Amino acid sequence: MGSEGSIDDIDSLVSVEIILADQYETKDICEVNVLVATLKDKKAISPAIRSLAKLFPISKDLIHLKRVKIDKEADKIEIIICKVDGVDIDQIKLKLSDVLEYSSVKITAVPSNAPLNRWQFEKSSRLWPTNFFENKEITHRLDGTCLDSTDRLFIYQTMKDLVNRTKENVDRTYGAIVTSNFQVLVISGDKINDHPLRHCSMNLIDLMASTQGGGVWYNQGKLDENSSLLSTESDPDAYLCTGHDVYLTKEPCIMCSMGLLHSRIRRIFFLDQSMNTLDMPLQKGCPDDFALSKMKLHTNSDINHRFDVWRVKLKKC
Amino acid sequence: MVMHPDPMPNERPMCNEKPSLVSGLVDVGIHLKLSEISFNLAEEALKSGEVPVGCVMVRIKSPSKLVLCDKDYEIISQGRNRVNASKNPTRHAEMECIDRILNWSKEQGITDLKEIWSSLIVYVTVEPCIMCARALRSLGISKVFYGCPNERFGGCSSVMNVHNDNSISDPIIDCFPGALNKSQAIDLLKKFYMGENPNAPEPKVKKKRLVE
Ligand SMILES: [Zn+2]
Numbered sequence A: 001m002g003s004e005g006s007i008d009d010i011d012s013l014v015s016v017e018i019i020l021a022d023q024y025e026t027k028d029i030c031e032v033n034v035l036v037a038t039l040k041d042k043k044a045i046s047p048a049i050r051s052l053a054k055l056f057p058i059s060k061d062l063i064h065l066k067r068v069k070i071d072k073e074a075d076k077i078e079i080i081i082c083k084v085d086g087v088d089i090d091q092i093k094l095k096l097s098d099v100l101e102y103s104s105v106k107i108t109a110v111p112s113n114a115p116l117n118r119w120q121f122e123k124s125s126r127l128w129p130t131n132f133f134e135n136k137e138i139t140h141r142l143d144g145t146c147l148d149s150t151d152r153l154f155i156y157q158t159m160k161d162l163v164n165r166t167k168e169n170v171d172r173t174y175g176a177i178v179t180s181n182f183q184v185l186v187i188s189g190d191k192i193n194d195h196p197l198r199h200c201s202m203n204l205i206d207l208m209a210s211t212q213g214g215g216v217w218y219n220q221g222k223l224d225e226n227s228s229l230l231s232t233e234s235d236p237d238a239y240l241c242t243g244h245d246v247y248l249t250k251e252p253c254i255m256c257s258m259g260l261l262h263s264r265i266r267r268i269f270f271l272d273q274s275m276n277t278l279d280m281p282l283q284k285g286c287p288d289d290f291a292l293s294k295m296k297l298h299t300n301s302d303i304n305h306r307f308d309v310w311r312v313k314l315k316k317c
Numbered sequence B: 001m002v003m004h005p006d007p008m009p010n011e012r013p014m015c016n017e018k019p020s021l022v023s024g025l026v027d028v029g030i031h032l033k034l035s036e037i038s039f040n041l042a043e044e045a046l047k048s049g050e051v052p053v054g055c056v057m058v059r060i061k062s063p064s065k066l067v068l069c070d071k072d073y074e075i076i077s078q079g080r081n082r083v084n085a086s087k088n089p090t091r092h093a094e095m096e097c098i099d100r101i102l103n104w105s106k107e108q109g110i111t112d113l114k115e116i117w118s119s120l121i122v123y124v125t126v127e128p129c130i131m132c133a134r135a136l137r138s139l140g141i142s143k144v145f146y147g148c149p150n151e152r153f154g155g156c157s158s159v160m161n162v163h164n165d166n167s168i169s170d171p172i173i174d175c176f177p178g179a180l181n182k183s184q185a186i187d188l189l190k191k192f193y194m195g196e197n198p199n200a201p202e203p204k205v206k207k208k209r210l211v212e
């Protein structure tokens, strides 16, 4: 693998962004209508909270909301009564007049879901005071800080090496399988000219099988000019691609994504398509299914193996 | 008057005039025969400690695209799951069949397989997974007969609709769920997952078996 690039200027060489399920990535929020009462003054807040806790306990799907909104500028204090769906507002007003000192009751839109990222939190808070139990792990994946500069340098060097291979063998896509401590195990190009389904990932999976004493296309150490085994010792406990990452010069198609999933891959790094506008040859290989970037196959809740997917952009090629 | 010799045993009768067709395509008798071959392959997989799925690829030769008698079709490939033996989790029955067809066509000197793929009926005991469904669709295979649904990874409606998703440019696949005996397919899978397989490896090995 190449050794170009230094750790100090790594951010000028490469950027990586994670592809998560839509609900974690979106900056938009959904709303739901609730009944809100305006309280007469500050002293009314505590008694109101106490009596509403008995009379109208907040529904479970709204616990991300604070009960009271204090608008200092408008000198206004509002409190959530309940959701408006299927309630008789007049009936509620009657009940409220016994326990609450309020001046008016109205319907207001509030965020319907707990915020999953900072953007959603900010937007939600503008609508109504919201609790944000920040999932630090998600945040670090979204802002990319879960990959340090050593990770990024390796990603840059590995991807650049694969890009150089695609330049030498025009049309071909390339990929590598790498252990969690950056040991490159196998490298391969696609072989779609010989076999319509031998996309890069399918070859990599079979190469891995051959290192574990199996394999169909590469059995008994049979290699070809576009593939190489880099690991010297074989791990007797190795199980498919468990714990390993794959680096690809093109986003895998549905078949390959699912093949990698069957292989228990840990992470997928693929080169961003806009790279093709740089001096990259147009790559054939996998069809443009956008299996990960648009279909988000890896976030399908029916499938139980989870893996992270990262889109890699090389800024200098 | 011409005397007709008795038909050979196992030989299908001549094309009859009022055929009873499965899915409007295949004569019932021929269909049962092709199903049986598929299930035999699945049984063979089970005996070898593999997920019991069998697959047969049948080339339709009649201009009408119907399979009414023996001369209307040809079995060009048979395969079953070989994931454990190959240590390659993508070696599903369908993938095995596809590789055999590619080898066969090389031997036959056939370079353009388009016509072959589009003339196939795939018999498979379990709904193709997402990976296999995409593979079949990439090749232009348009008819899939299967037995039971694949609840965990099915690509023909159970988990994803790879067979007819219109964001995929390749021709869609017509699927015929239940064309092969559903409960027979499920029973085989149950035997595998419940470890009723007499040749099942020892528990330690079993833990590492590939079960998709
Ligand atoms: Zn692919």
Ligand SMILES: [Zn+2]
Binding pocket: B092, B094, B128, B129, B130, B131, B132, B133
């Ligand atoms: Zn499959």
